[in-house]
Amino acid sequence: MPTTAVDQNGLRASLLNRLAGLRAPSGVHGSVSHGAETGVRVFGYCIQERERIARNRMEHPAVVVVLSGTKEVWRGDVAQTFAAGVPFVIPAGMDFDLVNIPDPASGRYESICITVDDVLRQMLRRSLRTVPVNSATADRLDIDLTPALVEAYGHAASALTGLGVAVAATLARNRLLEILLLLAETPVAGMLTTVGRKEQVEAIICADPSHSWQVGDVAAELGVGASTLRRQLDRAGTSFREVLLCVRMRTAGMLLGSSGYSVMQAAQAAGYASRSHFSRRVQYAHGKTPRHLKAEI
Structure with missing residues (x-):
C-alpha cells in the first residue's frame, strides 16, 4: 500500500x-x-x-x-x-x-x-x-x-x-x-x-575467448563504430585491450583449475597460440605459472 x-x-x-x-x-x-x-x-x-x-x-x-x-x-x-x-x-x-x-x-x-x-x-x-x-x-x-x-x-x-x-x-x-x-x-x-558497455564487451568475448578479437569486431556486434566503443570504454575507466586480457585470464584461471585441461589446451581456449606468451600473461595476472595453478588442484 x-x-x-x-x-x-x-x-x-x-x-x-x-x-x-x-x-x-x-x-x-x-x-x-x-x-x-x-x-x-x-x-x-x-x-x-x-x-x-x-x-x-x-x-x-x-x-x-x-x-x-x-x-x-x-x-x-x-x-x-x-x-x-x-x-x-x-x-x-x-x-x-x-x-x-x-x-x-x-x-x-x-x-x-x-x-x-x-x-x-x-x-x-x-x-x-x-x-x-x-x-x-x-x-x-x-x-x-x-x-x-x-x-x-x-x-x-x-x-x-x-x-x-x-x-x-x-x-x-x-x-x-x-x-x-x-x-x-x-x-x-x-x-x-542496465548492463554497462564494459559488461556488454565482456559478454561478447566470453562467448568465444579463443577468437582473435579486434575492437572493430566487437563494435560491429554492438552496432557502434570502433572509435565510439573506444571512447565509451575510456569513460568506463578501461580499454578494449584491458577487457580482452581480463576475460582471457579469467578463462585461463577457470580452465587451469579443471583437471581436464592441459596447459596448452587452456592456452588455446583462452586465445593464445604461444605457450610462453600465455605463461607470462598468467603469471602476471595470477601471480603463479600455469603449472603451479594446476598443481593446486
Missing part, C-alpha cells in the same frame, strides 16, 4: 536521522569517500555555494539522497527538484544539467551517493530472479520511501561507519545490496540493472 504525503515527510525525517553519521565534517568542501574498503563507490558531496554542472553524463547509475539543501536535475527544459530526504536515481548514459542549491539556514548543500557500478550491478542482477526492464525514460526519478527502505539505509550507514571490524567491508556491501534489492520493486529498477 503506498504511503501518504504525511507518511513520506515522517520517513524523510527518519532517513535523514539515519544518515547523519555520513555527513561531512564542518569545513569539508567537495567529495568525501565512504567505505573504500568495500569495493563499492559511496561518496558524500558538500558545498557552500550554489553550483551548476552542465551536460553531466554518468557512466554508471547512481542512487542519491540530498542531506541538506536541494538538487535540480534538468533533462532539456524539464527539471525535477529534490529536497532533503528524497532518494532519487540518476540514470547512466543520459545528459543532465545538475544544480546544487545550499540550504538557506545552514549554507550547505550536501548529498550521499551510491554508485551502482559493475560490481554492485552484477551482485544485484545475480540476486534477482528476473531482471527489470530498463526504464531510463521514466518521467519520475524519485523514489517513494518505505519503512523497510529507511531501515536498510540505516543498516548501510552503520556498516559504512564501522569499517574497523574485520567483516565490516563485506557487511557494508551486503547492506548496500539490501537497499538496491528493495529498489528492484520500484519503477526505477530498470535504471539500476
